[in-house]
Amino acid sequence: MYSLEETLQQWRKEEFQAALEMMEQAIxxxxxxxxxxxxxxxxxxxxxxxxxxxxxxxxxxxxxxLESGMPLYNVKSIQAWLMEHEH
Structure with a gap:
């Protein structure tokens, strides 16, 4: 049987992992x-x-x-371009 401290530590690990997964999904x-x-x-x-x-x-x-020279990319436009070049 686990001690209260071990149970709490395990719960913290599980909660941290769940929070990490939610953050990764949100990103x-x-x-x-x-x-x-x-x-x-x-x-x-x-x-x-x-x-x-x-x-x-x-x-x-x-x-x-951009005028500054920085390149930016529209993901949907690139996806459309890729679909046009699909064989």
Missing amino acids: EVNMQKNEIMKQQDCAEFFNISTNTLLSWVRNGAPEIR
Whole structure:
């Protein structure tokens, strides 16, 4: 039988794990809701490297370029571009 302290410690671990899972899910949902992303975030969204993303842009994937030179990407536009190039 567990002592009160061991039971409490186990409960804390379980609660922490549950909270961590909820936060990870919330981050994933938030990332999916954000259509406009920075380069690294967009690459992570598609689970590719930034070099692959840049290759896609060279091949016609849409890119938003701010006056400052910062590139941004509309995830839905890139998804549409990918679907157009599906074989």
